[in-house]
Amino acid sequence: MFVSYKWLEEYIDLSGVTPDELAEKITRSGIEVEGVEIPANGIENVVIGHVVSCEKHPEADKLNICQVDVGEEENVQIICGAPNVAAGQKVAVAKVGAVLPGNFKIKKAKLRGEASHGMICSLQELGVEAKLVEKKYAEGIFNFPQNAEVGADALEALMLDDAVLELGLTPNRADAMSMIGVAYETGAILDRPVKLPDLSYETVDERAEDAIKVRVEAVDENPIYLAKVVKDVKVGESPQWMKNRLVAAGIRPHNNVVDITNYILIEYGQPLHAFDLDQIKTGEIVIRLAKQGEKIKTLDEAERSLSENHLVITNGEVPMAIAGVMGGYDSEVTDQTVNVVIESAYFAPSSVRQTSKEIGLRSEASSRFEKGVDPKRAALAAERAAQLLSLYAGGKVLSGTSAADHMVIQEKEISITLEKINRVTGTELTEETVLDIFRRLQIDASASEGLITVLAPTRRGDLEIEEDLIEEVARLYGYDNIPMTLPVHETNPGGLSPRQQKRRLIRQTMEGAGLVQAVTYSLTNQQKVTEFALDVKTPVELMMPMSEERSQLRQSIIPQLLESVSYNSARQKESSAFYETGSVFLAEGSELPNEEEHLAGALTGLWQLHPWQGEKKQVDFYVAKGILDALWEKLGISSDIRYEAAKMDHMHPGRTAAVFYKDQQIGIVGQVHPVKAKELDLKETYVFEIKLEDIYGNETAPLKYSAIPRYPSISRDIALVTDRDVAAGTLEAIIKEAGGKLLKNVQIFDLYQGDKMEEGKKSLAFSLTYMDPERTLTDEEVVKAHNKVLDAVKEKTGAELRS
Numbered sequence: 001m002f003v004s005y006k007w008l009e010e011y012i013d014l015s016g017v018t019p020d021e022l023a024e025k026i027t028r029s030g031i032e033v034e035g036v037e038i039p040a041n042g043i044e045n046v047v048i049g050h051v052v053s054c055e056k057h058p059e060a061d062k063l064n065i066c067q068v069d070v071g072e073e074e075n076v077q078i079i080c081g082a083p084n085v086a087a088g089q090k091v092a093v094a095k096v097g098a099v100l101p102g103n104f105k106i107k108k109a110k111l112r113g114e115a116s117h118g119m120i121c122s123l124q125e126l127g128v129e130a131k132l133v134e135k136k137y138a139e140g141i142f143n144f145p146q147n148a149e150v151g152a153d154a155l156e157a158l159m160l161d162d163a164v165l166e167l168g169l170t171p172n173r174a175d176a177m178s179m180i181g182v183a184y185e186t187g188a189i190l191d192r193p194v195k196l197p198d199l200s201y202e203t204v205d206e207r208a209e210d211a212i213k214v215r216v217e218a219v220d221e222n223p224i225y226l227a228k229v230v231k232d233v234k235v236g237e238s239p240q241w242m243k244n245r246l247v248a249a250g251i252r253p254h255n256n257v258v259d260i261t262n263y264i265l266i267e268y269g270q271p272l273h274a275f276d277l278d279q280i281k282t283g284e285i286v287i288r289l290a291k292q293g294e295k296i297k298t299l300d301e302a303e304r305s306l307s308e309n310h311l312v313i314t315n316g317e318v319p320m321a322i323a324g325v326m327g328g329y330d331s332e333v334t335d336q337t338v339n340v341v342i343e344s345a346y347f348a349p350s351s352v353r354q355t356s357k358e359i360g361l362r363s364e365a366s367s368r369f370e371k372g373v374d375p376k377r378a379a380l381a382a383e384r385a386a387q388l389l390s391l392y393a394g395g396k397v398l399s400g401t402s403a404a405d406h407m408v409i410q411e412k413e414i415s416i417t418l419e420k421i422n423r424v425t426g427t428e429l430t431e432e433t434v435l436d437i438f439r440r441l442q443i444d445a446s447a448s449e450g451l452i453t454v455l456a457p458t459r460r461g462d463l464e465i466e467e468d469l470i471e472e473v474a475r476l477y478g479y480d481n482i483p484m485t486l487p488v489h490e491t492n493p494g495g496l497s498p499r500q501q502k503r504r505l506i507r508q509t510m511e512g513a514g515l516v517q518a519v520t521y522s523l524t525n526q527q528k529v530t531e532f533a534l535d536v537k538t539p540v541e542l543m544m545p546m547s548e549e550r551s552q553l554r555q556s557i558i559p560q561l562l563e564s565v566s567y568n569s570a571r572q573k574e575s576s577a578f579y580e581t582g583s584v585f586l587a588e589g590s591e592l593p594n595e596e597e598h599l600a601g602a603l604t605g606l607w608q609l610h611p612w613q614g615e616k617k618q619v620d621f622y623v624a625k626g627i628l629d630a631l632w633e634k635l636g637i638s639s640d641i642r643y644e645a646a647k648m649d650h651m652h653p654g655r656t657a658a659v660f661y662k663d664q665q666i667g668i669v670g671q672v673h674p675v676k677a678k679e680l681d682l683k684e685t686y687v688f689e690i691k692l693e694d695i696y697g698n699e700t701a702p703l704k705y706s707a708i709p710r711y712p713s714i715s716r717d718i719a720l721v722t723d724r725d726v727a728a729g730t731l732e733a734i735i736k737e738a739g740g741k742l743l744k745n746v747q748i749f750d751l752y753q754g755d756k757m758e759e760g761k762k763s764l765a766f767s768l769t770y771m772d773p774e775r776t777l778t779d780e781e782v783v784k785a786h787n788k789v790l791d792a793v794k795e796k797t798g799a800e801l802r803s
Helices: 019-028 181-189 240-248 256-268 349-359 364-371 379-391 420-425 432-441 466-477 498-512 558-569 621-635 674-679 693-697 727-743 780-796
Strands: 003-004 034-035 044-057 060-070 076-082 090-100 109-111 114-116 119-121 163-168 203-207 213-216 224-231 272-276 284-289 294-295 303-305 311-314 317-323 342-346 396-399 402-405 413-416 444-448 451-456 578-585 594-604 604-610 616-618 642-647 649-660 666-671 686-693 715-725 743-752 759-772
Touching: 003 181, 003 240, 019 034, 019 163, 019 181, 034 364, 044 119, 076 114, 076 119, 181 256, 181 432, 213 224, 213 402, 224 240, 224 284, 224 379, 240 256, 256 272, 256 364, 272 317, 272 379, 284 342, 294 317, 303 451, 311 349, 342 379, 349 364, 379 396, 413 420, 413 466, 413 780, 420 432, 420 466, 420 674, 432 444, 432 451, 432 466, 451 594, 466 686, 498 578, 498 594, 498 621, 498 693, 558 594, 594 621, 594 693, 621 642, 621 649, 621 686, 642 727, 666 674, 666 693, 686 693, 715 743, 727 743, 727 759, 727 780, 759 780
Parallel strands: 203 396, 213 284
Antiparallel strands: 003 163, 034 163, 044 060, 044 090, 060 076, 090 119, 109 114, 224 342, 224 396, 224 402, 272 342, 284 311, 294 303, 311 317, 413 451, 444 451, 578 594, 594 686, 604 616, 642 649, 649 666, 666 686, 715 759, 743 759
């Protein structure tokens, strides 16, 4: 939003406040002023001149010899090449010694043998952007009105000495997208009254409703539509002051009718549109939703196709404008227009936003409708347009307004306590101070027993909740005046959450065991998406994948780790040990997937290599399981973990175990099936994958330390013959349970399944340690506890001592 300092002075007294000071105050109050520009800066000695005579240059067809009165004793001769220069014109003259933009200095010169003492300037040469210059002056010099004073400062007459403030508005401050809105804001900052335009004018007896009828069919999209009728309009140039203000606001002047609608757009923030009344053949305006495929030729002469959700202004038969976006070509005001209909309306922001986006057309009007205009200003803007048309276009305003008003306008009531304002802002403001701030904002407010009630005006659509009122109080009180204090409350020292602690411990354990962390893609292909998955769910496919290989969200991390192992193996890295903690994505039907964190590992090749000692060890099942056992030990959940033999696709049927935590399966560990390994060109490879959510949710008991025992322990070794399908873990659990409080440790140390063993049997050897930390055990006590163990394993599994 560009704000002219001189234009702003019409609504508020700015005496004693320079443009730069005003910009600083506005910025400090919450609206950033991105810059202050004075177009005439650096330009000197440019005056208004009167072209007394203009003759062709004898030596150049495109040059003219002009005698120009610049308010001095004698006329000056200036050679001018502008095609539209002529005798009798009032023009901008840069005298000898003048400085133009770009530090271009004007000197005496000779052009084809004729002296030239100055330069007749175009607006572009005075620093006005070409896009803001009226079309008729775009290729030549600018002409002042005939009543312009000769010798006067041309820059002042063009208002190029004015300061223009560029406001960087946030979307919520639509109220400041108008001069009056900025005046309200400035008045609140400076605590000065705002003077609004006088809207008085004369009307004729004929009624607007008799000249044009208004009917709204799409009430939700257009609750307010007003039409003022002005007849006998003389379309021509706007007054120079109006042109100057439009240029300062970044709008090119056209003619007095169009310029007035644009002027009010900037002044009130209310978009208007002017129709040629005589082109509305039906005598009525009907606002409705467009028909699918309906066509309209807009003011930019482009034909646009409409949809059923686009709101249009019609004459009851065909569209004349796209509501809130752009007018139609066939009903625009031209030089031949005599009778004008001025449209002022409130269009639903969502409707205008959708229409503007879908047809690819954005305008000054649509940008304001999208953010929401003040519904109360629709009538005020229409009256202002009628007034200016009667003053500057000689029009006769018909009495009344042809209207369709279906909107109940209510100011929103918001209440907040003084205690909350002070608590949030850290101040100790009184009720009087807060009420005074709302008075400066020209917002009705009252207070009772610490509760402040505000009636938010319709021009301030951004005021909706308590926090909005707090912001208004804080910014007008002054952010610089808010004391700098530290928050007073109990603080806790920083630290990791239990989940973060466990995640870090898991990674430390994996890396301490010798695994290297990998970070792989969360995306895979259709073939691999369910491979090695602990829970097979509906695959989640990307709508726009970067490739088929990365088109689905993974359900297991193992396939990606195997890709990494295979990649390394292909580059002569035969031994690899990777782990990854990451997410898998599990969906039920069409619902959004649940994101679960898993731990996975992949190992192949040599686990240990000591060439000097001649020792080496290949990765096997027990290496992978041992890594997990170390993790359970670190997490303090070893007693709740058990393993069971399992079968799973792509896993070796005899070297795979399911991992259970508190009787709930949380993972697998085992060897990749040789067929799958061959497919990936891998040697013997072992993998594991663990669900971490249940482990994270478990409250780990704090680590307890005990003193070194003062009394000796007693060890007993047993070899148990049992069926081959009885797991060692089962026997270990039975032994621990039967041993009671005296049994402190159970360790398996041997497995035998040789030819000296009965068919279908195996021998498992355990070392049992008995101890009482308070006394020395007797042989009788150890024998009694040991016999309980032997009886229990025999009763529950049929295991017997090996002879």
